[in-house]
Amino acid sequence: MSDERFVSIEGIAKRYPGPSGGSTTIFENLWLPIKRGEFCCVIGHSGCGKTTVLNILAGLDQPSEGAVIVDGQAIEGPSLDRAVIFQSHALLPWRSVLGNVAFAVSSKWRDWSAAKVRAHAQKFIDLVGLIGSEHKRPSELSGGMKQRVGIARALSITPKMMLMDEPFSALDALTRGTLQDEVRRICLETGQTTFMITHDVDEAIYLADKIILMTNGPGAVLAEILENPLPKDRARIDIHRHPHYYGLRNHIIDFLVSRSKSFTQTAKNHDPRNVPVVRPALPEPSVISEPAA
Amino acid sequence: MPSSLSLRAAIVSVALLLVFLIGWHIATRGTGATATMSPEYARLMGATATQGKSAMPGPLDVGAKLWEHIKSPFYDKGPNDKGLGIQLGYSIARVLLGYLLAVVFAVPLGFLIGMSPLMSKALDPFIQILKPISPLAWMPLALYTIKDSSVSAIFVIFICALWPMLINTAFGVAAVRKEWINVARTLEVGNVRRAFTVILPAAAPTILTGMRISIGIAWLVIVAAEMLVGGTGIGYFVWNEWNNLSITNVIIAILFIGLIGMILDQILARFARMVTFPE
Numbered sequence: 022m023s024d025e026r027f028v029s030i031e032g033i034a035k036r037y038p039g040p041s042g043g044s045t046t047i048f049e050n051l052w053l054p055i056k057r058g059e060f061c062c063v064i065g066h067s068g069c070g071k072t073t074v075l076n077i078l079a080g081l082d083q084p085s086e087g088a089v090i091v092d093g094q095a096i097e098g099p100s101l102d103r104a105v106i107f108q109s110h111a112l113l114p115w116r117s118v119l120g121n122v123a124f125a126v127s128s129k130w131r132d133w134s135a136a137k138v139r140a141h142a143q144k145f146i147d148l149v150g151l152i153g154s155e156h157k158r159p160s161e162l163s164g165g166m167k168q169r170v171g172i173a174r175a176l177s178i179t180p181k182m183m184l185m186d187e188p189f190s191a192l193d194a195l196t197r198g199t200l201q202d203e204v205r206r207i208c209l210e211t212g213q214t215t216f217m218i219t220h221d222v223d224e225a226i227y228l229a230d231k232i233i234l235m236t237n238g239p240g241a242v243l244a245e246i247l248e249n250p251l252p253k254d255r256a257r258i259d260i261h262r263h264p265h266y267y268g269l270r271n272h273i274i275d276f277l278v279s280r281s282k283s284f285t286q287t288a289k290n291h292d293p294r295n296v297p298v299v300r301p302a303l304p305e306p307s308v309i310s311e312p313a314a
Numbered sequence: 315m316p317s318s319l320s321l322r323a324a325i326v327s328v329a330l331l332l333v334f335l336i337g338w339h340i341a342t343r344g345t346g347a348t349a350t351m352s353p354e355y356a357r358l359m360g361a362t363a364t365q366g367k368s369a370m371p372g373p374l375d376v377g378a379k380l381w382e383h384i385k386s387p388f389y390d391k392g393p394n395d396k397g398l399g400i401q402l403g404y405s406i407a408r409v410l411l412g413y414l415l416a417v418v419f420a421v422p423l424g425f426l427i428g429m430s431p432l433m434s435k436a437l438d439p440f441i442q443i444l445k446p447i448s449p450l451a452w453m454p455l456a457l458y459t460i461k462d463s464s465v466s467a468i469f470v471i472f473i474c475a476l477w478p479m480l481i482n483t484a485f486g487v488a489a490v491r492k493e494w495i496n497v498a499r500t501l502e503v504g505n506v507r508r509a510f511t512v513i514l515p516a517a518a519p520t521i522l523t524g525m526r527i528s529i530g531i532a533w534l535v536i537v538a539a540e541m542l543v544g545g546t547g548i549g550y551f552v553w554n555e556w557n558n559l560s561i562t563n564v565i566i567a568i569l570f571i572g573l574i575g576m577i578l579d580q581i582l583a584r585f586a587r588m589v590t591f592p593e
Contacts, residue, residue: 081496099499111493115515115591124511128501160592178501 026090027057027214028078028182032294033087035073047073048241050293051087053233058212062225064273065235066281071218075186078216079105092181101129104175106185110167112159112174119155122146122174129178145177146170149203165196169203176207183208185217189224201227202257209253222273226266227257233296234276236284242293244276244284248300269301335373342372371562379562380569394554396546402570404546408464408539409532409578412471416528420476421521424483425509428517434484441480449474449535453542463543467536474535475528482524486517518589526582533575548574 034049047070055061063071076082078089080099089096091103112121122142127133133141146155149169159167168188175183188204189197205228208215219225225232232247250265260266276284284291291297344366351359361367371379387399427434449470456466490513498508540549548567555563 079496079500081499099496099502101500101502103500105496105500107493107496109493111491111497113494113497113512113515114593115589125501128503158592 024057026054027059027092028055028216029053029090030055030074030078031088031090033074033077033084033089035070035077035082036085046240047238048235049086051243052294052296053243053246055214055216055231057214060208060213060215060217060228060230061233062217062219062229062231063233063235064219064222064225064277065241066237066277067220069235069238069241069281071235072186075105075184075216075218078182079103079184081105101178102181104178104180104183106168106171106175106183106188108187108190110159110164110171112167112170114159117156117158118146118151118162118170119143121159121170122177125174126177142173142177145173148176148207149173163196164192165200168192168200172200172204172207176211176213180213182214182216185215187218187220190220197221197224198257204228222270222277223260225273226251226269227255227260232273234273234281236281240285242285242291243296244280244288244291246296246298247272248298250300265301272299272301338373342368342370344368369561371565376562376565380566383566393545396551398548398551398566398570401546401548401551402574405536405540405548406574408468408547409471409529409536412468413475413529413532415468415472416475416479416532417525419472420479420524420528421483424480424521424524425487425513427480427484428487429509429513434488441477445477445481450538450542453539457543463545467539467543467547470539471532471536475532478527478531479521479524482527483517483521486520486524487513489520490516515589515591519586519591522582522586522589526579526586529578529582530575533571533578537571 030051030053033051035047036044036049037047039045051074053061063074065071073082077084078091078096080096080103096103113124116124119139119142122145123138126138126142130138130141143155146152149172151166151169151173154162154166159170162170168191171188185204189200192200201224207213208228217228226249230249232249234244234247236242236244247269250269251260251263255263280287351364356364360369362369383398387397389395389397390400427437452470452473453466456469457463460466460469494512494516495508498512503511536547537549537552540547541553544550544553548571552564552567552571555561555567
C-alpha cells in the first residue's frame, strides 16, 4: 500500500435529520490523504464536526456519505489498528493503571498468558514515565498522569494509527507542555501516524507536520492544508524564536478569527477533492518608507 | 479534651437509650389503685386490677423474658411454642430463598433491558403495572396455584424483591458511561467480554444499591406474609403472641426483627462498598 495515501478520507459527509423534514449537514465532501508516519492536526471552531471526523476514523461513527480507507481497507467499525486517546482519558476507574493498560493488551492478544500481558503493559507504562504508579487507581492520579495512562493504553496495542481528540485540553499549561514533549518524542521514535484534534494553535504548530484548517459548521469544509515549515528537530522552548513561527501562527489565527466564517462564500473555486496545500513562509521584505530625497 | 466524633456520638446514643428506658420504666410502674374484691373474682381479673400493675410490660419484664429467650433460643415444644431462634431461622431462610431467586431472575433480565432499547420499551408497561402491586395481593393467587403456604411466602418475597433489583440493574447498565463503552469498542472487545469486564463493574454499585433496597423490602414483607400463612416464622410468632396477649413477647419479636433487618442491610452495604469505585 502506498505510504503517500496511508489514510485516505474520501468524500465523507455527516448529515442529521433536521427538525422540519430536511437535514442538517455538519460537513460534506471531505477529502484528505494522510501519509504514513505523518502527524496531522485539525483546527477549527466548535461545531464544525472535527470530533465526528475523528469518530468516523475510529469507526465509532459512520459517515452519511463517502468512505475512509486505512492501509488499503475501508473502515467498517472500530478496530485495534486505530487507537483512540480520549479527551476525558476514559480510564476504567475500577482497574489500576496496570489493569487499564493490560485490558487493552489482552484485548489485542487474546491468547497471551497473564505474565506476558503484564510485561508488555509494563513496558508502555515505563515509556510514558509512570514507573511506580502501576498499582494506583485512576482516582489517585493527577489529570496529566491519567492522560499518560491513556497514551500508554493507546500505544500498547501498537496501532497503525493514533487518534487524539483534544487530549491535553483538560490539563494545566505546565502539564500540557510536558505531555506534548512526550507525545512528540514517542511519535518521532515510533513513526506513528497520528490524527489529532486541537483548539490550541501553538500545540498544533509544535506537534503537527500538517495542520488542517476546517471552516465553521454547519456545512464545514477543509479549507487549507498547512505544511509546517519549522524544522523537524524543533523544541517547545524556543519554537517561537524561529523566523517562520509567527508567519504560520498569524496565518492560523487569521483563519480562525475571520476566514473560517467567510471561506465558503469567498473561495469560489475551492476544490474539496484537492484542498490547497499552503506553506507559510517568511514575509517578503517590503519598503516601509521612502528616502527623503 | 477533644474526643473523637464517634465516641461522643456513642455517649449521646447511650444517654438517649437510658432516658428512653427510664421513661418507659416510670410510665409502666403501675397505677397503684386496686379495688378490693373477692378472691374468686380476683382470679378472673388480671394483675392490673388486683395489684395495680400496668397492662404494658416494663423494661424489666421485657429484659427478664429476653434473657429467657436468649438462654434457650432453639427449644421446640410443639407447633405453638418454638424458640425465637427457630422462628427467626425460618424467616431468614424464606427471605434468602425468595431473595436469591429474585437475584437470579432480576440481574440478567435487568442486563437485557439495560442493553436493549427494544426490550426496555417492550417490557416497560409490564414493569410499570406489576411494580406497584402490594406483594401480599399475590398471596391468594400464590396459595391457589402453588398449594403450599411456605412456598407461597417465598414467592411473595421473590416478587417484592424483584422490582428494585430489576429497575436498578436496568438503569445501571443503561447509564454506563459512553466513553467506557467506546474504549471497549475501539479495543474490539466482544459482547460477552464487554458485559463482564466493562458493563458489570461499571453498573455494580447501582445494582448493589437495588439489592440493598430489595433485602430491606423483603424483610419488611416476610413479617406480614408469615402473619398470613402462619405455622412458623417471626411474623407468625408476633401474631401468635398477640393472640396469647403476651405483649412482652411481641416487643421482643419487634426488637429482633429490627436487629436482623439491620444485619441484612449491613451485609449488603459491605458488598456495595466492595464494588464501589472512586472516580
